[in-house]
Amino acid sequence: MASQQQLCVIEGAKVLMVGAGGIGCELLKTLALSGFTNIHIIDMDTIEVSNLNRQFLFRKSHVGQSKAKVARDAVLRFRPQISITPYHANVKDSDFNVDFFKQFNVVLNGLDNLDARRHVNRLCLAADVPLVESGTTGFLGQVTVHVKGKTECYECQPKPTPKTYPVCTITSTPSKFVHCIVWAKDLLFAKMFGDKNQDNDLNVRSGDASSSSEHAEDVFERRKDEDIEQYGRRIYDHVFGYNIEVALSNEETWKNRNRPKPIYYRDILPEEQSQQNGNVDKICATDDPSSVSAMISLGLKNAQDVWSLIENSRIFLEALKLFFAKREKEIGNLSFDKDDQLAVEFVTAAANIRAASFGIPLHSLFEAKGIAGNIVHAVATTNAIIAGLIVIEAIKVLQSDTKNYRMTYCLEHPSRKMLLMPVEPFEPNKSCYVCSETPLTLEVNTQRSKLRDFVDKIVKAKLGMNFPLVMHGAALLYEVGDDLEEDMVANYAANLEKVLSELPSPVTGGTMLTVEDLQQEFSCTINIKHREEFDEEKEPDGMLLSGWTQASPVVKNEKAPIGNGGSTSNALPAVQLDAEDDDELEVLPVGTDTVPAGKKRKLAGSSNATTSGTSSVADETRNHKTQEVLDDDDDDVVMLGDGNSDSSKKRKLL
Template identity: 65%
Template sequence: MQGEFVHCVVWAKDLLFAKLFGDRNQDNDLNVRSSDVDGSKTTENVFELSPDEDPISYGQRIYDHVFGYNIELALANEETWRNRRKPKAIHIKDVLSEVSLQQNGALENCTNEGTSISAMSTLDLKNPQDVWSLEDNSKVFLEALRLFITKREKEIGSLTFDKDDQLAVEFVTAAANIRASSFGIPMHSFFETKGIAGNIVHAVATTNAIIAGLIVIEAIKVLQNDFRSYRMTYCLEHPSKKLLLMPVEPFEANKSCYVCSETPLLLEINTQTSKLCDFVEKIVRNKLGMNLPLIMNGSNLIFEAGDDLEEDVAANYMQNLNKVLAELPSPVTSGTVLTVEDLQQELTCNINIKHREEFDEEKEPDGMVLSGWLERAKDDQLLSNGQSTLLGTKRKISEAQESSENLARPFSETNAANQEIPQQIDDNNDDDEDMVMLDGPPEASKKKRFK
């Protein structure tokens, strides 16, 4: 039996809603068992709409059965209620007068043009935060049931509860509240019931919306190429200095990344024997991670990947793939600078070609050596990109929280030139990833570490 409002919601959603609008072939223990076998058989078809029955009369009959007859049947078992509070049976005529029933029935001619089908709209119940009276809940119950029958008849028999289905949530809210009233449980608003029925944690949903908004703000900056305004924003679990959102400067460029690094790439390769297909597979795809590469030698396009190419153009590129670099229409020799671009990402890099005759088969099995950012990363003994970023993130969050009072400034102040920063500054020039604030343009600033 019902003890909390959540039990009423589960009853309304998983039993009543499923019985009326879901798969009728599935077992549903909605009806209270009676010792009268013949009497229980008559309840099998109580939820069926008779051919000559209008939706309003059908709704009133369902109301009286689930909130009246079933409760009276349960009360007949005195042993069940010896140590429990007895519910009270509720019949539609005890809640709504004949005039109210006629007014509710007159809504049959109303339409929801321009809006989604909603009993709340029809009954002019605008605020989802309001807790409806028993009378209002009864009206919503009857109206929602009518709208399902008249407006969504084809869906009946296959419906399952969806928290984003306005009419379904309205029906479940009304049914759960009427059930709660019967058992002496406080009723809840539409908003609260939707959260319970849909297992919605409102704090999580709100936080997701906030983060989505921050992402859009940064995306706009990227589109505007406003790199000076870029921010990483941490959403803290607990407030720090009364702040939940912690905007900080982006990480410094990763020296081991060929996208961030300005170190030029150098490819040592035998241009007389290596084919373009070897260069594409071993270097462009495997080393640089490009999916849809476009390769240019100066202003000459020598290869392009993609499914939207014309047949003759694609055939020409396939011929180029099987040619030696030095024998391409635009020959690739020592000193050539190739521009490689990925059409699937905003990624472009230049590769300087250096002809080399011999390679160590054990140490250089590809027959070509790419250096530049790889060599720089090895020389600096940096961690891998993922590890470095992870450790830097942990340090940056920690340091951001420690200095949150100083960082709690509007973006306009952060971007203002020559802004004074009252932190102690350490001029140690190590390679650790620290949280930095820049005075003026990044290119004119020095690295400053917060203590």
């Protein structure tokens, strides 16, 4: 039970929750039970069936409704006297500005993506409101406290960036199933059903990138009066047969690799050559386009089964046909969605056929869906535990009980007897570009890169800005906003297409740029350094941002055990828990061990820092060479040398 003093701060507090998903449902319940009376909650999502196994405030009848609103109604049933204000909106909307954030005593995050977390972090810093941040994956979870000036901000320790694959691995030389998934989803699916104007590398082959691109445009276009079955087979033969033949013709590629085998329709399904019956209408009794399924049409029931090449080929053709027969209106606007059954079927089948071609083991739809959708493993219990810990920290924050703030890890395997391991928070990182004023450095070829590259790849993608403004001294090079004059908009649009050194106020080596986001009230300085050459594979952006340590994803597990339930302890990143939920996550690299925030720094200076691919942070802690146990006969206090001579930065294990 809370003390009188605690009850007092609890009752008087105005709390903002961001996210009403897995952690959010648990958190809202626990806040209400704990006596909080004024809670605002933002979530842009609507309820889906796969949420119901853990987001216990929702029922099947709620599918399609706003999470924030349904969660509010559900909690009011057992705590009708409290005030809960729901917003069915994106936290990045301009309504949720610094003034909005300032009205709260504490902000609690239950988010599922890095982007939104960074955004909220900046608004909390600008509004000077404490933030309690959280994340879970499977049985692992963590809660951290971020109070401006007192503890590190969410971005003080760099977060791993999304795993990207070299283009030619995807287009020509896949060696893992995930490569086939990326090809099927980002290239083939996008080409067939997505925006036709989008750049697409589907036909790019190492060696002759340009020569066939004209030709390729025609291939994917369905010809006038072309029979849908015929069209499907033509696509099939083109992507699994012809394209492989073309790739094979580049002998250099296959010197040290196994040669793929082209797959043609007539070889896989010869008996169906003449069959022309469109069984589309017969089988799909329903007119609801969202429930159209090739699996149902073909009588395949178990998503856990691994289909044969023949079955995959049938699914591929059937799914393609169903898209044109039942969902033609959407073609051209579709983007892959893991909750779109037909899209998952198409991608699974295409990835499997390609895998077969390259001698890579095939996977079930269930597994393929997990990889394609970057689905994060999620269970109710971890979310409940994490929500409890968030409330405990929130109450400390409301009491300004600074010395007792803790970041807590929820572990799958005990470490030093602990399943829940509290650790003293770090002090702010003095070189953090977000909460300190340390400038960044950008190496870039100023005579080749355009302002657009800089804005898209650095300002938006790396710095996470929403409404950026770029300044060179007093000269505005670029800005975004609703209230801009028309000539300014045109001016900025023109600037975007200009090479940096040819801008009205030229950006060259030695230039200092100021980048600002007015909504986040966040700005930073970037020193430009000119560099001629970049490694296409390692530095695909053609730019290199540095100044605060950028963590890179570390691939350790060779196979990708995603979707293979039960293997979580091997498959999951130790503590980088960017996502509770299953929604549009660009991050989690599949089957890789990500360097968790905090781990790198803690272990710096230790030679065996990255040897253990599977252990949790706690195990690392236990094994840590420089650990010293100060036995005061009352409580264990472990000082962890972090390789930093600044002793104030040592992390204490309590």
